Amino acid sequence: MSSFKIQGGNTLKGEIIPQGAKNEALQIIAATLLTEEPVTLHKIPNIRDVNKLIELVGDLGASVEKLDSESYRITAKNLNVDFLESEQYKNKAASLRGSIMILGPLLARYGKAKIPKPGGDKIGRRRLDTHFLGFIKLGAKFNYSSKDSFYTIDASNLHGAYMLLDEASVTGTANILMAAVLAKGKTTIYNAACEPYIQQLCKMLNRMGAKIEGIGSNLLTIEGVDQLGGTEHTLLPDMIEIGSFIGLAAMTQSEITIKNAGVQELGLIPEVFKKLGVNMIIQDDDIMIPAQKRYEIDTFIDGSIMTVADAPWPGFTPDLLSIVLVTAIQAKGTVLVHQKMFESRLFFVDKLIDMGAQIILCDPHRATVIGLDRKQPLRGIKMSSPDIRAGVSLLIAALSAEGESIISNVEQIDRGYQNIDERLNLLGADIQRIEQH
The missing domain is CATH 3.65.10.10 (Enolpyruvate transferase domain)
Structure with a gap:
């Protein structure tokens, strides 16, 4: 069993190449x-x-x-x-x-x-x-x-x-x-x-x-x-990694360039993050996310609360809803995240609530995130990774938080993300892998 010890609050900067899908x-x-x-x-x-x-x-x-x-x-x-x-x-x-x-x-x-x-x-x-x-x-x-x-x-x-x-x-x-x-x-x-x-x-x-x-x-x-x-x-670049890096940049107020992102194959992913207020500049096949102090969630045209839901392609992939949810924590505004396809994927939000996020878990499929608008930082806590995508969402939350976080069961993260700790440390993150025998 391995754990990550994360010192939060660092701003990241640099280029990252997504792994194969x-x-x-x-x-x-x-x-x-x-x-x-x-x-x-x-x-x-x-x-x-x-x-x-x-x-x-x-x-x-x-x-x-x-x-x-x-x-x-x-x-x-x-x-x-x-x-x-x-x-x-x-x-x-x-x-x-x-x-x-x-x-x-x-x-x-x-x-x-x-x-x-x-x-x-x-x-x-x-x-x-x-x-x-x-x-x-x-x-x-x-x-x-x-x-x-x-x-x-x-x-x-x-x-x-x-x-x-x-x-x-x-x-x-x-x-x-x-x-x-x-x-x-x-x-x-x-x-x-x-x-x-x-x-x-x-x-x-x-x-x-x-x-x-x-x-x-x-x-x-x-x-x-x-x-x-x-x-x-x-293989194509991994669209889930790309979405994870976009969310990470927004939450940590970082400037990150995702190289060779396979932009033509990303479907709705850039648009959904833009609805959360995340700026991005697409140049050829690269995505540059500038450092943003604040970002604001859109509303629907009639002024009602934004909903992000998963659907079969060309709809939005269910694998990124956990990342959307965590990215919304420090936004200005409110979003309803509706996970239609899997009934246990939102249960990790209790850890985010312990960190100071304002989230209402409506039922196993829906959670409402009331953005903090950077009024207060999340706080570091000890937690465990329940699955691949929730694990990376918790890692993003920990990197944006104040103080130290420990995430155990990071084997779940390793199942889907290649050397994620080493690659993010090269951008300025402070993630230490602790091997427990």
Whole structure:
């Protein structure tokens, strides 16, 4: 277990380069299992969840070569599907939610797969139904054993099908896509997720020889092919990190330039932070956030209180609502944060209230933030990180606070943010990592 000891109140200054996108990486790494040929990947973030999935791919028998700090070549020529029966696989796959992503490729290539109930964030119930219902439509049969919490899937005869997804699940869409590219015939996925990460996966698969149409829309058409070849792929910058840095700059009155931000792929993210009153200057592919003493939350045109809510892409990503909430603490004005998709993601606000924030938790999905307008600083406290995004929100709050804060369970933060303490210390933060054995 590790903790961060943070001395708050420092102003940061400088440039920071966002890591490769975590959520894209998990899909892309899994997709390398679809071909015998080498696949070279660039901008792979060095974070726990991604490293664990790379390790799992290697355990399955793929050759994994690390070319440099952010590049890998993965060749999945001779996979050992018997590894899925091992206790080692059960333990590793159960501790990583991203392990669900290997199902589609294994079903497509080997006609069978099994997986324990995956782990991940404690942010509320996250259904896997979309994945399995999609596989069933493609002709798979699956069995869930409550005794050992294992899903076993037989897909010896995958064929194309029409399906209307019950939710626009990003991982569900990716998994079904990867199963469908090698299935016989035509697959149509309606209400497909259309996030930039899904678009990236589709483009990569097409370069490998897949036939996917409708990229960027919620209606994907896949014509099955017999086999896929190798390719080279570079990940997008992580939009959640970019949003986190924007919020951090505002809260700590810092001037930060986010380099190579992939501005065209950020969707509503810059606009939502502008609604909170955060200034930013976009130059080419960089975002410069100037130091701001004060920032004021917009109201709606009729004068009513601003609401920020999450929605499937191209709506606002749920992963940044925690950051929006913490950024609003020192703004002038009031905002209602409505987290529709996960029912436990706002429970970390009690720590922010202990620090002096004015927040009303209305119910598990909604919190009202009454901005302090810098009238008083937050105060440092001891707290624990419940999930990746809440952990970084608490870190932002601690960096803006007066005095010392301790955040324990920072392994949760490490799952999604690469060397975050070292990178922020280079900008002038005072974060000390304490290893506890």
